[in-house]
Amino acid sequence: MFSNKIVKSLEKSSWIRAMFEEGARLAKEYGAENVYDYSIGNPYLEPPKEVMEALRKYTSDEVKGVHRYMSNAGYVDVREKLAAKISEESGINISPENIIMTVGAAGALNVTLKALLNEEEEVILFSPYFVEYGTYIDNVGGKAVVIPTEKETFEPDLKILEEAINKNTKAIIINSPNNPTGVIYKEDKLKAMEEVLKRKEKELGIKIYVISDEPYSKIVYDGVKIPAVLGIFENAIVVNSYSKSLGLAGERIGYIGVSSKIEDGEILVSALAYCNRTLGFVNAPGLFQKVIGDSLDAAIDVNEYKIRRDYLYENLTRLGFEIVKPEGAFYLFPKALIEDDVAFVRAAQKYNILLVPGSGFGCPGYFRMSYCVTMEMIEKSIPAFEKLVAEFK
């Protein structure tokens, strides 16, 4: 009656959102304070003061013309400031023309894939991966090719990557700091990856675009420096959002940055602005474009997340969980205590602990915990984890 494909998808819809609904149900039954909801990456921190000040500045009666249509690519003054900031941070010069303001990173990814892909062309994903990537690729008629990462580090396995590339390969999506593992890809790994890509491009006579999804780029611990993807890959397209770094997940504000080294890049940039319009985004929300332009040096307090990572990592490893220690984002991706991650997550629900099974990220046998939650909830959850572990001993 409606779209058959969509109705079918509803039945196996995202685990993450299913947990979100289950959390609401449990909270109603047991009280929110007795539910340990690690299911969704919904930052509880309020935006930093720079954001709040900019919001007040642009909503005063003195400021006019903020809420109207602008170019589909976004306000020029904001793109100028952002280009300067990206150039400064990456050491790679990027011009305002190469930036498209978008409706979050999810919008940016859909726009980018639409502009790049022809029917049946392939996009390589490294599992575990953010499961919606698959849907976005399908939206534009492309084909997702999922390959595993190295189990000890969750970093890409370049041998498997090289084997997966064929003449239909159009792009790869990388996501570092990673959701769901929190792992940061090392500079050497990315440089070696570029060598593989260049070799295969030459061999097959194709171009392979590296779409780097970086919403967690500001959430990094222990002084680790994120390698600048724009400096490493010739065909780099960076997509980003301020959902996590400025606590603006519900406002849908992000951008696409196109490397100036991409051949015919000016056509790609036009195609991106066109797709931003015709996919129905039209433009990134105007007020928040202006706010971002004034808040480029701001970030939520990462130390808040570091405290949570350390506390959870310590306690869960003490309880016997195997975890690759994350250096960024606000996720842990421990190994489940039994092979069947879905059964394990169901077991955790009995103790009011909400987790997401690794299967939801194309990586069975693990589970994801999102720790952008209160310290109080984390502390109260440890006894519940102890009971859960006891069940499997």
Add this chain to the structure above:
Amino acid sequence: MFSNKIVKSLEKSSWIRAMFEEGARLAKEYGAENVYDYSIGNPYLEPPKEVMEALRKYTSDEVKGVHRYMSNAGYVDVREKLAAKISEESGINISPENIIMTVGAAGALNVTLKALLNEEEEVILFSPYFVEYGTYIDNVGGKAVVIPTEKETFEPDLKILEEAINKNTKAIIINSPNNPTGVIYKEDKLKAMEEVLKRKEKELGIKIYVISDEPYSKIVYDGVKIPAVLGIFENAIVVNSYSKSLGLAGERIGYIGVSSKIEDGEILVSALAYCNRTLGFVNAPGLFQKVIGDSLDAAIDVNEYKIRRDYLYENLTRLGFEIVKPEGAFYLFPKALIEDDVAFVRAAQKYNILLVPGSGFGCPGYFRMSYCVTMEMIEKSIPAFEKLVAEFK
């Protein structure tokens, strides 16, 4: 190299946007005050005071949690208020569950089409029509079927509609007050249309959904009352935005309202929320959802537009243009003085008048003027129109 289809589309990209760019070029060359830009529906009026007050309320430090993720369908409290308002205005009861907050009407349309259509299913459009409808339908693999309206009124021709419906017909899009004609479809016409749809549904064993795109529903003149589509069509899906009625075009805030009479409506509503997420919108911008919830009784001053309509209609008919007098929206759709509307629009550019050819709306021989511009510009443009008319006498 990139998507072939998109790169091709770039070449014949929207006339409206092309004019927007040409306007910027002319303004640079001759000074903005000497360019008469009637090309784009970008409301120059600032949002009403209710909106500004709500913006300041929700951006104070006292209000927390506004900027986070919420349900993909939007904030429940906002949907409750909106449902009450729609029920009051239409006389038809609509529940909060049947409302999905969206990234503008463009987002709403893409989400609705994605949720409804299977490959190759058809959507009927009445020309002249907002040209992006065709692209939205193509985005989800559907097929646009464009049929003409009655030339004297620009209202749907029901005989042609009946002939166009076949077993692949899934939906029709109506848009009243209409872009580009400003015409409002009469209640009798819509009721007769529903009779046609019901007859064909029965005959062919199909369901036909009526997608009513209503962003101009608050911009109505001469005390005309807009018929409530939710009351007339069993399978009504209303999409709307606050771009025009509250001067928030750049903020991308709108909604979908699903008739409670639609069979299996709860599945459709879930499908819409799912598509809102997976097409990359995720949710409508959070702050503006809250602002809308507090501004449901507000509207920009329609009288400002009425003055412009009257002034332009009077002067242009005096100069010899044939125009169906619009009762809503902020567009005029006069007949061009020569058959070739594109040539006519090019001729107008010589006098620094920017128009959009009717061809851009699937209706050659006419042109669109958007009069959401300053009175000063309108007044100064009349001598330029006089010169243009003289050229064709």
